[in-house]
Amino acid sequence: MKTDDVLTVDCLKKYFIIPQGTVKAVNGISFFVKRGETFGIVGESGSGKSTVAYVLSGIYRATEGNIIYKGKYDINKNFKKRSSKLKRDIQIVFQNPGSSLNPSKRIKEILENPLKCHNIGKKKNDREEKIVEVLEMVGLSTGYMYKYPWMIGGGEKQLVAIARALILDPSLILLDEPTSSLDVSVQAKVINCLIQIQKKFNLTYIFITHDLSLMRNVASRIAIMYLGKICEVAQSSEFFDNPLHPYTRMLISSVMVVSEEEEKLKPKDITSIGEIPSPINVPLGCGFYSRCPKIIEICKREDPSFVEIKKGHIVRCHLFKK
């Protein structure tokens, strides 16, 4: 356990019991996040990436596993009695700002609510000062304070959602597909704003998305999730120059790119086939074997364990077993 780790997750599991069986949404994942970095989680829908964010933010209680925050708080153990400091410190921004902002409240009220909950700013003026400050931070004018969410565009709504997360001075922000409902021109603005704020306040982000080209530009370290498990973790540049896991290669090869230069980065040996199996009653062996073009005998029987290829680059695949 290093001192600069903000978050260490160890063998996290989250199961949901439904009539058809057990949904193993997150099935034993471990990772760490360093201070000031952007840790990216990529995966298809149904791979469990949002569940991870919900567990970390305290919306769900994990079935098993340890989540240690800043070396001292165990998020999962004190699930019901989380200290208010911890609640302030970890904030989340959801995918769809249209449904995560209360449509009957003005932006000012939306931003004021977290301050009231945590007893920050005794006087009305203090709170208003703080609201103006965060609005400025995300590049919105103070005129927005008196508008309703339905009066403003999608990109601005998402900026308000980000402002709501920032207002409590958090140190870790979970971004759950913050731009997937936005147009590219607006997305670029929101992302640039996020990067600026991160530099200014030395924030740590966990960035969840399915868009690999966006991830390339945002994350410093990337983990790929498939069927509730992590397949590969690497530094961002290493990840795109030297992808190893067949699933990673499949993902990168299916990105629709806009220039010849990017076309060269795409692995040519793999084409995408099949789709993600249901996470109910997952079969034995590696979860990816039903779609893997490089399947070998052992894949169907045994779940592979992590192999370290280089420092900081780990992959969970039988092909790389030493």
Added chain:
Amino acid sequence: MSKELLEIRDLHVGFKVFNGIAKVIDGVNIKLWPSEKIGIVGETGCGKTTTVKAIMRILSRNSLITHESKILFEGKNILKMNNSEIQKIRSNKIAMVFEDPTSSINPVFNIGTQLKDIYKYSLSYEENNPGKKELKDDFKPKVIQILKNVYLPDPKRIYQSYPIQLSGGMLQRVSIAMALINKKKLLIFDEPGTSLDVTIKDQIFRLITKVISEEKTSIILISHNLGDIRHIAERVYVMYAGRIVEVAKTKEFFDNPVHPYSKGLLLATPKLSGGLGEGISGHIPDYTNPPKGCRFHPRCKYRMPICSEKKPPLFNIDDSHQVTCFLFQNKGATINEN
């Protein structure tokens, strides 16, 4: 060159809304040659879907189309057709695949029944109308063959399943199968991959390219994602606020976009090799009261006084590359007459 398959000439579409008339489509001109693939790209709400809905004549009741607007399909104006003529076009000439397969397929009938009905219906509108005897035929083998053509695994099971039992990717394949049930002249894809995962989208796009190369159908692909367009289209139409702002061959467009809006879009797209531009500030104008002159001028970095006064005409950059921007008037570009 042979005659155009589809020509949209000066299309104006408005919608009656609470506070007036929203003038959404304002003078769109599009040409499509037989077996050509074109792409229409633009932000959400810039009128891409409205344009193709006008082709299919499936716009909502509060829409208004001006009398000068023309949509010529094989020389006939779609907008002036009567009901049976347009039904014939819809069942045998043009088909459309929608963005969200889960909401474009009827949830209460199984896949087989729906495909069978569509096939039967399209037969009754065929040129040499078949007798009643043929309509009573068993269509199951034909439908299963169509499901096989779109590479659906286990077509017999899918024939009996209901939409809820299939995944998004499979449903999108089913809706492509619906479009391909008989030979069409034109296929319209309205953001076919947007609601799907990258790997599934890749598969759907490969299916589209394969089917098209076999059947030599013309295609209109609509997307807000430039990567999709580059993948499939031969020619690109960039649309902004109900107007075409740039037309170019795909390669030419991605190498050298000229309109400030196209440039901005391309820059804002995150690159796999690293690099993310600034994005375009502002948003799509309010259609009930659109800006005068060029509709992009409030967001444009290079705006000049003339931009807010006059609507820019289409300037020729070269034979296949046109742009509607006054920046090119000064550079000696000629006005496109057609």
